[in-house]
Amino acid sequence: xxxxxxxxxxxxxxxxxxxxxxxxxxxxxxxxxxxxxxxxxxxxxxxxxxxxxxxxxxxxxxxxxxxxxxxxxxxxxxxxxxxxxxxxxxxxxxxxxxxxxxxxxxxxxxxxxxxxxxxxxxxxxxxxxxxxxxxxxxxxxxxxxxxxxxxxxxxxxxxxxxxxxxxxxxxxxxxxxxxxxxxxxxxxxxxxxxxxxxxxxxxxxxxxxxxxxxxxxxxxxxxxxxxxxxxxxxxxxxxxxxxxxxxxxxxxxxxxxxxxxxxxxxxxxxxxxxxxxxxxxxxxxxxxxxxxxxxxxxxxxxxxxxxxxxxxxxxxxxxxxxxxxxxxxxxxxxxxxxxxxxxxxxxxxxxxxxxxxxxxxxxxxxxxxxxxxxxxxxxxxxxxxxxxxx
Amino acid sequence: xxxxxxxxxxxxxxxxxxxxxxxxxxxxxxxxxxxxxxxxxxxxxxxxxxxxxxxxxxxxxxxxxxxxxxxxxxxxxxxxxxxxxxxxxxxxxxxxxxxxxxxxxxxxxxxxxxxxxxxxxxxxxxxxxxxxxxxxxxxxxxxxxxxxxxxxxxxxxxxxxxxxxxxxxxxxxxxxxxxxxxxxxxxxxxxxxxxxxxxxxxxxxxxxxxxxxxxxxxxxxxxxxxxxxxxxxxxxxxxxxxxxxxxxxxxxxxxxxxxxxxxxxxxxxxxxxxxxxxxxxxxxxxxxxxxxxxxxxxxxxxxxxxxxxxxxxxxxxxxxxxxxxxxxxxxxxxxxxxxxxxxxxxxxxxxxxxxxxxxxxxxxxxxxxxxxxxxxxxxxxxxxxxxxxx
Numbered sequence: 001x002x003x004x005x006x007x008x009x010x011x012x013x014x015x016x017x018x019x020x021x022x023x024x025x026x027x028x029x030x031x032x033x034x035x036x037x038x039x040x041x042x043x044x045x046x047x048x049x050x051x052x053x054x055x056x057x058x059x060x061x062x063x064x065x066x067x068x069x070x071x072x073x074x075x076x077x078x079x080x081x082x083x084x085x086x087x088x089x090x091x092x093x094x095x096x097x098x099x100x101x102x103x104x105x106x107x108x109x110x111x112x113x114x115x116x117x118x119x120x121x122x123x124x125x126x127x128x129x130x131x132x133x134x135x136x137x138x139x140x141x142x143x144x145x146x147x148x149x150x151x152x153x154x155x156x157x158x159x160x161x162x163x164x165x166x167x168x169x170x171x172x173x174x175x176x177x178x179x180x181x182x183x184x185x186x187x188x189x190x191x192x193x194x195x196x197x198x199x200x201x202x203x204x205x206x207x208x209x210x211x212x213x214x215x216x217x218x219x220x221x222x223x224x225x226x227x228x229x230x231x232x233x234x235x236x237x238x239x240x241x242x243x244x245x246x247x248x249x250x251x252x253x254x255x256x257x258x259x260x261x262x263x264x265x266x267x268x269x270x271x272x273x274x275x276x277x278x279x280x281x282x283x284x285x286x287x288x289x290x291x292x293x294x295x296x297x298x299x300x301x302x303x304x305x306x307x308x309x310x311x312x313x314x315x316x317x318x319x320x321x322x323x324x325x326x327x328x329x330x331x332x333x334x335x336x337x338x339x340x341x342x343x344x345x346x347x348x349x350x351x352x353x354x355x356x357x358x359x360x361x362x363x364x365x366x367x368x369x370x371x372x373x374x375x376x377x378x379x380x381x382x383x384x385x386x387x388x389x390x
Numbered sequence: 391x392x393x394x395x396x397x398x399x400x401x402x403x404x405x406x407x408x409x410x411x412x413x414x415x416x417x418x419x420x421x422x423x424x425x426x427x428x429x430x431x432x433x434x435x436x437x438x439x440x441x442x443x444x445x446x447x448x449x450x451x452x453x454x455x456x457x458x459x460x461x462x463x464x465x466x467x468x469x470x471x472x473x474x475x476x477x478x479x480x481x482x483x484x485x486x487x488x489x490x491x492x493x494x495x496x497x498x499x500x501x502x503x504x505x506x507x508x509x510x511x512x513x514x515x516x517x518x519x520x521x522x523x524x525x526x527x528x529x530x531x532x533x534x535x536x537x538x539x540x541x542x543x544x545x546x547x548x549x550x551x552x553x554x555x556x557x558x559x560x561x562x563x564x565x566x567x568x569x570x571x572x573x574x575x576x577x578x579x580x581x582x583x584x585x586x587x588x589x590x591x592x593x594x595x596x597x598x599x600x601x602x603x604x605x606x607x608x609x610x611x612x613x614x615x616x617x618x619x620x621x622x623x624x625x626x627x628x629x630x631x632x633x634x635x636x637x638x639x640x641x642x643x644x645x646x647x648x649x650x651x652x653x654x655x656x657x658x659x660x661x662x663x664x665x666x667x668x669x670x671x672x673x674x675x676x677x678x679x680x681x682x683x684x685x686x687x688x689x690x691x692x693x694x695x696x697x698x699x700x701x702x703x704x705x706x707x708x709x710x711x712x713x714x715x716x717x718x719x720x721x722x723x724x725x726x727x728x729x730x731x732x733x734x735x736x737x738x739x740x741x742x743x744x745x746x747x748x749x750x751x752x753x754x755x756x757x758x759x760x761x762x763x764x765x766x767x768x769x770x771x772x773x774x775x776x777x778x779x780x
Contacts, residue, residue, distance in 0.1 A: 089723065389723065
């Protein structure tokens with residue numbers, strides 16, 4: 001192994017992935033802020049709700065760990081019935097495997113030889129690791145590397161849902177790539193993947209369901225094309241939190257890749273559900289605990305969390321259980337809170353829970369979760385794959 | 391020490407802070423992406439340029455480590471003549487001290503008792519650590535804790551430049567707080583701080599200089615008020631990369647807190663300099679190396695870096711040395727590049743350098759820098775204080 005490959009291996013291998021149990025439980029307010037906290041009652045209900053839904057629908061759940069990046073949580077999902085997990089990047093997959101979560105699908109294509117070689121090294125230790133391909137050349141190189149290693153690689157073909165991000169074009173190009181994979185001595189065609197990320201946050205259940213059905217039609221046609229050619233691919237993987245209750249009727253996806261349902265965020269809360277204007281199938285369980293540290297004047301108070309603690313790609317953070325206040329970005333380290341008509345006064349030194357705008361990139365900023373129940377923290381969960389986008 | 395305080399101590403103390411030297415230098419393209427890389431020639435010229443400017447102006451440099459979060463870089467700044475460093479948060483200060491950079495000013499107020507206690511614990515080990523206060527109550531509690539510990543704490547008074555983020559109101563309130571600090575048995579009034587963050591990115595040198603002078607006038611008045619009361623405060627700290635060449639004429643700030651000058655970013659490049667429409671006093675030395683991983687169609691190519699690898703609070707990333715292409719956010723893990731009229735073709739597997747929109751929150755996403763010269767990487771620098779916003 002090259003020196004730099006060994007460096008990458010050490011980087012991911014040395015990370016803590018086990019629960020830290022405190023000898024004495026501590027109140028939430030004893031945490032030093034900003035701290036990413038999980039409301040365990042809501043969180044566990046979310047995991048149960050999704051697994052029950054999956055069981056009722058007779059499909060499989062392969063939750064996406066790019067969201068929580070935490071083997072402790074992945075193990076809880078698997079204990080409830082998930083067949084395995086997804087990872088967006090190789091580094092995440094390495095962390096999950098090392099922590100005993102070893103049935104991992106890498107959902108984003110690898111296109112450089114160094115990454116393919118690193119994948120093969122991982123695969124030779126963990127035979128259930130698999131990956132998507134979306135290009136004939138990648139399949140070709142992967143097959144050659146697998147032949148040298150003497151292993152058979154499970155691959156999914158990634159199909160572009162006309163979103164223009166990753167994936168091969170639906171229809172005939174998929175058939176060509178499938179044929180090449182079937183002909184390759186050291187590849188096995190295990191699944192198709194089509195993740196319509198651009199549909200997940202469409203507001204309103206019926207608008208979302210309609211658009212999603214239109215988009216996924218090309219997936220159905222592609223599957224039919226393969227069936228007609230006598231190619232039976234057992235798994236059709238995709239979907240997310242925004243389409244979890246659309247999939248069963250659709251009848252195409254039999255492996256759901258949802259991630260955000262475990263934590264939720266402002267973005268998902270606002271999309272609307274099948275039975276309500278708010279998407280309340282899952283509750284918000286992830287919060288950032290912040291402290292009020294300065295008060296420029298009587299109408300403003302500053303908290304200790306900005307761009308370095310909360311994802312800033314989407315909407316603004318909101319406070320839990322306080323109405324009449326508005327958070328504004330105060331730069332890298334701060335949020336400035338406008339006290340319009342606060343339902344509860346905020347004093348200097350107060351610690352407060354904030355809803356995160358977008359859970360995935362928020363989680364990626366933190367090293368630990370502090371789960372709590374009845375206001376008490378008794379465990380710390382390491383966010384082992386934080387920052388591993390390599 | 392409480393169990394949770396001990397947990398926080400271990401969290402920051404165990405981090406690597408030394409240079410990793412590769413036995414064999416490797417080409418930039420051997421890095422697994424996304425990778426944060428530093429063009430050493432530009433970087434070193436930036437450090438030299440700033441220190442020379444500071445020496446000519448006869449003031450002090452206290453560079454802000456909230457930007458680079460890296461003791462290796464802090465040591466280089468001190469070796470060139472910086473008197474000490476700034477940190478935004480306690481966790482950053484703990485990392486710097488543990489790594490031998492022990493003259494640290496914490497520039498953001500602490501307002502909760504747990505943080506003040508943690509500060510005292512740090513201060514009793516590293517006597518040159520100091521902090522800002524912006525409230526009478528904080529000064530009061532800090533003095534009591536210092537008396538119990540038996541130490542004298544150096545404090546700066548943080549003055550709000552009418553920005554409404556942190557700091558006490560200029561004028562009389564500063565005099566009152568200064569009087570309280572002078573009367574406190576275990577506090578020493580070492581400086582005033584006034585950081586006008588809202589002026590740093592005003593486009594055009596003369597507009598920026600004019601607005602900055604207006605804003606800082608209340609700082610001068612406050613200093614005069616203290617002088618008249620016989621209170622001589624030796625240090626007036628503040629300013630940044632955007633005002634580095636405005637300060638000397640202004641004659642108020644004698645300790646510059648600049649940070650971004652070492653790396654630069656798109657936001658600072660675009661503000662304009664004293665002698666040019668581009669702010670070219672410092673060159674961009676920080677880049678994100680990315681890989682092209684998928685090509686949805688001939689007009690688009692997807693790279694492996696999105697919200698989890700690049701700060702998304704400001705403008706879009708740009709490519710180095712490629713014209714006629716536009717990066718768009720492709721979500722957490724991806725960027726989608728529009729190939730309008732590319733000056734250089736981008737092929738699958740290519741590794742490319744991207745300018746970061748905003749350096750501070752970009753750095754905070756990564757664990758390591760990979761500095762290079764003549765296209766070769768021979769060292770790795772840990773970003774030791776990454777994520778330490780606590």
